[in-house]
Amino acid sequence: MKVAIVGSGYVGLVTGTCFAEVGIDVMCVDIDKKKIENLKNGIIPIYEPGLEEMVHRNTKRGKLQFTTSIAEALEDCEVLFSAVGTPPGDDGSADLQYVLSVARDCGKHMKDYVLVVTKSTVPVGTARKVKAAIQEELDKRGVSIPFDVASNPEFLKEGAAISDFLKPDRIVVGLDSERAEDLMKSLYKPFTLNGHPVIFMDIVSAEMTKYAANSMLATKISFMNDIANLCEIVGADINMVRKGIGSDSRIGNKFIYPGIGYGGSCFPKDVKALIHTAEDFGYELKVLKAVEAVNQDQKSVLFNKVMKFYKGDIKGKTIAIWGLSFKPQTDDMREAPALVIIQKLLDAGAKVKAYDPVAMKEASHTLGDTIVYADDQYDALIDADCLLLVTEWSEFKFPNFKIMRKLLTQPVVFDGRNIYEAADMKRNDFTYFCIGIDTTK
Numbered sequence: 001m002k003v004a005i006v007g008s009g010y011v012g013l014v015t016g017t018c019f020a021e022v023g024i025d026v027m028c029v030d031i032d033k034k035k036i037e038n039l040k041n042g043i044i045p046i047y048e049p050g051l052e053e054m055v056h057r058n059t060k061r062g063k064l065q066f067t068t069s070i071a072e073a074l075e076d077c078e079v080l081f082s083a084v085g086t087p088p089g090d091d092g093s094a095d096l097q098y099v100l101s102v103a104r105d106c107g108k109h110m111k112d113y114v115l116v117v118t119k120s121t122v123p124v125g126t127a128r129k130v131k132a133a134i135q136e137e138l139d140k141r142g143v144s145i146p147f148d149v150a151s152n153p154e155f156l157k158e159g160a161a162i163s164d165f166l167k168p169d170r171i172v173v174g175l176d177s178e179r180a181e182d183l184m185k186s187l188y189k190p191f192t193l194n195g196h197p198v199i200f201m202d203i204v205s206a207e208m209t210k211y212a213a214n215s216m217l218a219t220k221i222s223f224m225n226d227i228a229n230l231c232e233i234v235g236a237d238i239n240m241v242r243k244g245i246g247s248d249s250r251i252g253n254k255f256i257y258p259g260i261g262y263g264g265s266c267f268p269k270d271v272k273a274l275i276h277t278a279e280d281f282g283y284e285l286k287v288l289k290a291v292e293a294v295n296q297d298q299k300s301v302l303f304n305k306v307m308k309f310y311k312g313d314i315k316g317k318t319i320a321i322w323g324l325s326f327k328p329q330t331d332d333m334r335e336a337p338a339l340v341i342i343q344k345l346l347d348a349g350a351k352v353k354a355y356d357p358v359a360m361k362e363a364s365h366t367l368g369d370t371i372v373y374a375d376d377q378y379d380a381l382i383d384a385d386c387l388l389l390v391t392e393w394s395e396f397k398f399p400n401f402k403i404m405r406k407l408l409t410q411p412v413v414f415d416g417r418n419i420y421e422a423a424d425m426k427r428n429d430f431t432y433f434c435i436g437i438d439t440t441k
């Protein structure tokens, strides 16, 4: 079978590469000429563990190809996946201009039946708009070509995208035709041999499932951050509370870690978009509004601790930052809490020296030369007045405390991810702050 994947970003490139890996002929499309040129030359635009070698392997054996032409990709193609971006518009709603542009391109260039599958995260009702856009172009051409639309939201996690795609918990597919169901069944067969289900449903429910999943995860994070802040006030230890509640199987111990707020390309925009969809239908999602408000505040928690420690004056201080990406194992800086924290530090007159194992190049597109980029994690500490741990990369988990103490002008650590133990830090003579535990007592 031959498939086209339109949009060669985090989702499109991983999807295309994983389909190629199981033997499907894949043509990846993008409007970004430079990106496609680079991909043809084996240069991967994003950091995603395992992706580079898989792209190289499948390009070499001819299973994975790249083009800027959707017309070329549609040649003999039975299924086209649309994996373009759906960024938030000014009012928080999902901006569908890229999704609908792909739909129009399909209508302009398709010659035979094609199943157009939306993989992007899109609000309910989008499939209807995609169908109408394709039909409008076919009508303009005065041709009658059969096609189906389907919704197949993607649940992969950046940093673990390959294994999430190859071994998914579940695959959700919304559709309304038997032909589309047969195609999707055969396409996903290699990924479901070990019993993971493809859950077929109507299109609207599939579109809703993706937003409900991300909103539930964002809710867990904001709930724990809210409880963490209360723990600090009442003298409880959030790490103990987390263990205490996580052992209840109804709650579970995943995704209940306190921190400095969620970021990334999905949770912030998807929570906003779902709130917006509800409003469009005259309903108020009160829980999600609170989730978002808590998250906004949480991004300032580490900065507030710094200001409190320095009695409101950090002018001229040099602050070291470990970690910039919104989470480990990715270079994605979209909505990263680090950006909010750094801006606040700079506005208050501090200098920032940061280190991240992979995201510094990406971060420099936003931060430019407003901060200093360190050569390694210890270089970031030279003459710095304190350290802020922002992203929990593995290499930060067991640092050399002796070297840290020597390099920092004062041994002060603000840990935004609770990766260190307060007792260890005390033993190592650090003044230590974290989330959800009052370490000053």
Ligand SMILES: NC(=O)c1ccc[n+]([C@@H]2O[C@H](COP(=O)([O-])OP(=O)(O)OC[C@H]3O[C@@H](n4cnc5c(N)ncnc54)[C@H](O)[C@@H]3O)[C@@H](O)[C@H]2O)c1
Binding pocket: 006, 007, 008, 009, 010, 011, 012, 029, 030, 031, 032, 035, 083, 084, 085, 086, 098, 101, 102, 119, 120, 121, 122, 154, 155, 156, 157, 158, 265, 266
């Ligand atoms: N990144 C994630 O972890 C993730 C996970 C699940 C779902 N999603 C969803 O998947 C979608 C894509 O996300 P992403 O992170 O891969 O985005 P991305 O920004 O990394 O990639 C989108 C790509 O689409 C290309 N593009 C835009 N318009 C195009 C057009 N008309 N024709 C061809 N290419 C076009 C862009 O040039 C870009 O390379 C979004 O809706 C997102 O919410 C993302």
